[in-house]
Amino acid sequence: MQTEKVVNHIVNWLKDYATKAGSKGFVIGISGGIDSAVTSTLCAKTGLKLLCIEMPIHQAESHVNRAQEHISQLKERFSNVKSTKTNLTPVFEEFKTEVTYEGKQTTIDMVLANTRARLRMTTLYYHAGLLGYLVAGTGNKVEDFGVGFYTKYGDGGVDLSPIADLMKSEVFEIGRFLGVPDSIIKAVPSDGLFGDTRSDEDQIGASYPELEWAMTMKDEEKTESDFEGRQKEVFQIFMRYNHSNMHKMSAIPVCEIPNNLK
Template identity: 35%
Template sequence: MTTEEKILSTVNWLKDKMKETKTKGLLVGVSGGIDSAVVANLIKLASPDNCLGVILPIHNSSEDLVDANALCESCDIKKLTIDLSHENESILDKVESEMKELFIKENKKIVDANMRARLRMTALYSIANNLNYLVVGTDNAAELLTGYFTKYGDGGVDILPLANLLKNEVYEWGRYFNVPENILAKAPTAGLWEGQTDEKEMGTTYKYIDMYLQGKEIPQEDKVVIERLNARSEHKRTSPPHPPLF
């Protein structure tokens, strides 16, 4: 199938999901990155009159906010911005204060990062519940394989239209949609802290993850990293475990 045919098939799938769930529209959290850029374009095609791009900054860089707004304008999607910085600080400070000596300060950065993702999920579902929309996720095949998403955060969504796409295919779709060049050119990042990038955090590259998914040969050290990430994140891809029936 051509890129255009794959996109059309995905748009029709989104329409079918709306019919199946009897929902009125679709929304996505827009981060200023390539994955949410592609999803924003997809939901605009699938539900042009009832779609929404939600920008949820939590101490984000000004560059991310500029890119997120530019994306919404480029695909002509309605947007809503809700700054959650204060709420994130408030909860994090309260948890640390109440835990007192139990709080492990060395873990604060990762706690903060996951809290940001979960706060955004909570806000997205509050909006979606109010409008009777589906929350559309942005995870691609590489992120699902490695577990590069927060459980009950950016992994907490209703549907995942990019789930079968390699990262390089996401960029192909972005170029098809004429996503702004700033978004196409910048290093993928979840914007969790200053200088953070996906590849630095994972310890491998999207190129090698894509090749692994295609069954191609990659350096052994990268294969070890990818398989370790996959094993460690298995709990994110399955329902919570429960004991057997008595």
């Protein structure tokens, strides 16, 4: 990958899109992970205004520390960057008092995790609406178009996606080029939606390098019969997520009414 040229291409794309949309800048949620770190740095490099928002909900201390380190570094490097913090833990806890808990515990845990992401989306759009900014998404290609590893109308609810055509390994490469803090580069990828230290790999059952490989194999029209051992297992994991999360990656179904019924 021609890293510097890719960076310049994304920065110019961001600036051009915002200018044509009449937007004054960008809003982005900072999680302490590589995707939000890279995306926010790319947004900052446009020279347009950038608001970085921390939105903790029972967040692991390591995630909070990395997010704060990154925001501090960005503000030192770029004069167009500002930050704010919205503690959503009380909002989340109050929401939990108003809903029922019928069903399996694993299902309840998952829907509450998705609720966290949707509360954050609402917060981002609140600030974006006040300021006339765009909400920048942080999803990479594997998450957005491979396994659908994001929350519909949560972190998937954005105005534009600067890094969604980049594999996770390419995001890391750009992060190193951009000078993202070493603590973030070395951190194990995690969505942070469960308030503990579980990683993305813990949840999915495969690492990002493995998922990138499986995504490439799918594009080459391979099937699970082409593999054995761990490769077969990884390919099955990828295809299972790809199929079950296709509703996230496809356009919303619209019931079209025949003209003779109108």
